[in-house]
Amino acid sequence: MPELPEVETIVNDLKTLLIGRRITDVAVNWEGIIAQPSDELSQGRPQNRKGRLCDSSSSVSEFKRRIKNQRILDIRRRGKYIIFDLSRGDSLLIHLRMAGQLLIGPCPTKLESYTRLILHLDNGQQLRFADMRKLGRVYLVEDAEAIVGMLGPEPLADDFKLEDFARILERRRGRIKSLLLNQRFIAGIGNIYANEILFAAGIHPLRKADTLAPAEIEALYHAIRRVLRRAIAERGTTFDGAYLDVRGRRGQYQESLRVLRREGKPCPRCGTPIVRIALGGRGTYFCPRCQE
DNA sequence: CTAAAATCCTGGTGGC
DNA sequence: TGCCACCAGGATTTTA
DSSP: OOOHHHHHHHHHHHHHHHTTOBEEEEEESOGGGBOOTTTSSOOSOOOOGGGGHHHHHHHHHHHHHHHTTOBEEEEEEETTEEEEEETTSOEEEEEOTTTEEEEESSOOHHHHTTEEEEEEETTSOEEEEEETTSOOEEEEESOTHHHHTTOOOOTTOTTOOHHHHHHHHTTOOSBHHHHHHOTTTSSSOOHHHHHHHHHHHTOOTTOBGGGOOHHHHHHHHHHHHHHHHHHHHTTOOOSTTOOOOTTSOOOSGGGGOSSTTOTTSBOTTTOOBOEEEEETTEEEEEOTTTOO
């Protein structure tokens, strides 16, 4: 499941491969991959997805028309979004969600039928967006901030200091794990790294944010940065082949996981069996002795 | 305000 | 062997 470290790895690879390339053509194999302007950002108005059938074809042709012949000026990451800045000043954003994969080069046969979007490039290469579960989306917008503007701070930014973390934590009273998963609170952390970060910090996932002592806030801040940096160095976490980089290679951080999907196995620090609970429908793993 | 459930999705798995 | 419930979880929206 691509989170910050996986998306960072993808973006770094794409940069060396695609910056300066011109998009010569677009193939949309499944129209739902293209986010409608009202899909996100809509303030409360319920959108029925079936209702888009009436105007989806025009949106798709509009999408193709706008993107064709644009050059890729830059590729960057914001939270879990991949942002392509294009030559006419607009941006293409890709969110992989649960199962999305970006691939350059030969397509593994397994992914062929799941390819939802193909960008053809002026050097003959293709960038393919495969997504078995159809949860991923692409956005073509005048200003990327329209999509990523509501995200919380980047945890690895140089100017994201302990004081900044302590400040956004003020007056937050929810459970700390839910907060780490909230992209408006802090950007880029998903279920894998939320579990590992809380273990590294020695904090119980159900702790309320406003009960954290200053020393715990500091431990959490450093755990966030340490775990994410290490995971980037390991090129992300691959479970069941779910995440692969743009060349189809696996990450290595699964070897470093301490609690995730280790229910009943001994805590690597104290030997107590790891406990699994459900929090908001998500698997939540922790050591009942090391995390209080 | 927080929190849980529903929604979108499909492949894999375990029970019967 | 087949059928079914359920799990995996990112993000948003709805409901309590």
